[in-house]
Amino acid sequence: xxxxxxxxxxxxxxxxxxxxxxxxxxxxxxxxxxxxxxxxxxxxxxxxxxxxxxxxxxxxxxxxxxxxxxxxxxxxxxxxxxxxxxxxxxxxxxxxxxxxxxxxxxxxxxxxxxxxxxxxxxxxxxxxxxxxxxxxxxxxxxxxxxxxxxxxxxxxxxxxxxxxxxxxxxxxxxxxxxxxxxxxxxxxxxxxxxxxxxxxxxxxxxxxxxxxxxxxxxxxxxxxxxxxxxxxxxxxxxxxxxxxxxxxxxxxxxxxxxxxxxxxxxxxxxxxxxxxxxxxxxxxxxxxxxxxxxxxxxxxxxxxxxxxxxxxxxxxxxxxxxxxxxxxxx
Amino acid sequence: xxxxxxxxxxxxxxxxxxxxxxxxxxxxxxxxxxxxxxxxxxxxxxxxxxxxxxxxxxxxxxxxxxxxxxxxxxxxxxxxxxxxxxxxxxxxxxxxxxxxxxxxxxxxxxxxxxxxxxxxxxxxxxxxxxxxxxxxxxxxxxxxxxxxxxxxxxxxxxxxxxxxxxxxxxxxxxxxxx
Ligand SMILES: Cc1cc2nc3c(=O)[nH]c(=O)nc-3n(C[C@H](O)[C@H](O)[C@H](O)COP(=O)(O)OP(=O)(O)OC[C@H]3O[C@@H](n4cnc5c(N)ncnc54)[C@H](O)[C@@H]3O)c2cc1C
Ligand code: SF4
Ligand code: FES
Ligand code: FES
Numbered sequence: 001x002x003x004x005x006x007x008x009x010x011x012x013x014x015x016x017x018x019x020x021x022x023x024x025x026x027x028x029x030x031x032x033x034x035x036x037x038x039x040x041x042x043x044x045x046x047x048x049x050x051x052x053x054x055x056x057x058x059x060x061x062x063x064x065x066x067x068x069x070x071x072x073x074x075x076x077x078x079x080x081x082x083x084x085x086x087x088x089x090x091x092x093x094x095x096x097x098x099x100x101x102x103x104x105x106x107x108x109x110x111x112x113x114x115x116x117x118x119x120x121x122x123x124x125x126x127x128x129x130x131x132x133x134x135x136x137x138x139x140x141x142x143x144x145x146x147x148x149x150x151x152x153x154x155x156x157x158x159x160x161x162x163x164x165x166x167x168x169x170x171x172x173x174x175x176x177x178x179x180x181x182x183x184x185x186x187x188x189x190x191x192x193x194x195x196x197x198x199x200x201x202x203x204x205x206x207x208x209x210x211x212x213x214x215x216x217x218x219x220x221x222x223x224x225x226x227x228x229x230x231x232x233x234x235x236x237x238x239x240x241x242x243x244x245x246x247x248x249x250x251x252x253x254x255x256x257x258x259x260x261x262x263x264x265x266x267x268x269x270x271x272x273x274x275x276x277x278x279x280x281x282x283x284x285x286x287x288x289x290x291x292x293x294x295x296x297x298x299x300x301x302x303x304x305x306x307x308x309x310x311x312x313x314x315x316x317x318x319x320x321x322x323x324x325x326x327x328x329x330x
Numbered sequence: 331x332x333x334x335x336x337x338x339x340x341x342x343x344x345x346x347x348x349x350x351x352x353x354x355x356x357x358x359x360x361x362x363x364x365x366x367x368x369x370x371x372x373x374x375x376x377x378x379x380x381x382x383x384x385x386x387x388x389x390x391x392x393x394x395x396x397x398x399x400x401x402x403x404x405x406x407x408x409x410x411x412x413x414x415x416x417x418x419x420x421x422x423x424x425x426x427x428x429x430x431x432x433x434x435x436x437x438x439x440x441x442x443x444x445x446x447x448x449x450x451x452x453x454x455x456x457x458x459x460x461x462x463x464x465x466x467x468x469x470x471x472x473x474x475x476x477x478x479x480x481x482x483x484x485x486x487x488x489x490x491x492x493x494x495x496x497x498x499x500x501x502x503x504x505x506x507x508x
Contacts, residue, residue, distance in 0.1 A: 001355045003335035003353070003354070003355065004335055004354055004355070005334045005335055005354070006337070006354045006398070006400050006401070008401075028398075028401065030396075031396055031397065031398060032378055032393075032396045035357070035396045035397075035398060036377055036378060036396055038355075039377070048398075048401075050401050052401065076390070076451075076456070079456070079457070079464075080451075080454070080455075080456045080457070082466040085457065085465050086465055086466055086467075089463075089464050089465055092457065092464045093459070093464055096457065096458055096459040096461075096464070097459045099484070100381065100483060100484020100485075101391060101444065101447060101448065101451065101481055101482075101484050102378075102381060102384055102391045102392050102393045102444065102447070102484045103378060103393065103396075103484065105387075105390040105391060105392050105447070106387075106392050106393070106396065106397065230459075235479075235480075235483075236459065236479070236480050236483035237484055
């Protein structure tokens, strides 16, 4: 591990000043991804700016009936919060489906959004990897890629974003807020993660030196009937091989509104807008649910070893929406 | 710049302050084991994947291998050495002994610290990934075996003592809430 300096920021202005003065500085949230990657030399910051004392650890209602979640709120506190569980149950479920109790107690909302991919060639440091070493190639294309992307990938990188939380945030149109030395800014989650293109090393649209201050969830009545389901290779404590955040509003058997986002299929949480469009106004039944999934998956380009994800996602959509339709009817 | 890549810190472990100079790269796990001689906390993977290094930070369970020691200053750290009340074992420790919640014992300190966290989190009404309805009006979930398995899933046991670990946590939960 590279030697590094450590400072605990007193407030947001202090954190921004520290980050601005040292281009090789990194904010430290819970450290559960950053420290891990520093041990293997994938991350080599010269300075860690610890965010623990920042007043960003609260969840507060917004004037319009949404929720503002501070960047240093722990994953545990997010999932346990009564307003989150009541108004956005799929978000609480998504967070609870991630990592372990210990890790969720440490991990923060900001760090969760910015966690790096678990592609073994990225974390392994020996193989070619365009994300780790731009221009070196992508070992996953011809190697181990059973858990890589089927949507939105490029020949330069086929890695998936590992966050469960971000999938639910994508379904609920969350907005990421940040501060820079030049002033505040915000990015809808749909624009937060950059398309892969030929620059997989550039993952987000955050300006350099920006500090995430939180995430705003706009009011979304449809989210009251929502669910997150995660498929993994063991029952618990593993990353997703496919997941779905879904919300459904059905009246008289007709889909009034639907939200769908896939996890573990792309370099970012994948909002399934084609499927949403296909389903809105249709009868809420398994045939329509499957057709909606197919509308989204028509654009999928599976690799030799991850084609299983397509039927998996289709089954997730049909299964979860069927349950939500029953719940909505109650 | 070498000087500023290390520093003097005070760690509050099991109620006692310990002042030491650490290289900032030192994890809490290494500080506890190598510097303070508290070897009850175990190193399994050193990557946050096994739970052997579980301790309590300000009363909440955390993995010490991904926690930098310098960032643990001003926090109340409880290790397995601080779990018993003097000579009296904690009900969780007692249950692990009575129900054989271990074989080699390597994962046990982490299992016990994690179980302490589980009991507190459950008492606070936190749902888990297997809780059928997470909405507050559904009320706190009962601590069933499935709930215990899910909540303890961050602690691996290479000996496979899981069946007895679940029993021990269930028994301890009864004792603690009685
Ligand atoms: C064994 C294991 C299993 C896991 N399983 C899952 C899983 O199943 N599902 C899942 O979703 N996740 C999983 N995770 C990942 C975990 O969710 C992330 O490590 C965690 O959310 C990161 O949060 P953190 O606060 O610890 O981030 P850190 O490690 O502190 O930071 C991560 C990155 O974010 C930056 N950063 C942090 N906060 C800010 C901020 N406010 N502004 C700007 N930059 C910031 C840091 O500089 C760093 O680059 C797992 C992790 C481990 C170790
Ligand atoms: S998929 Fe992306 S992260 Fe993995 S080896 Fe290829 S370029 Fe690197
Ligand atoms: S040693 Fe910390 S989780 Fe394995
Ligand atoms: S008792 Fe041996 S690893 Fe758990």
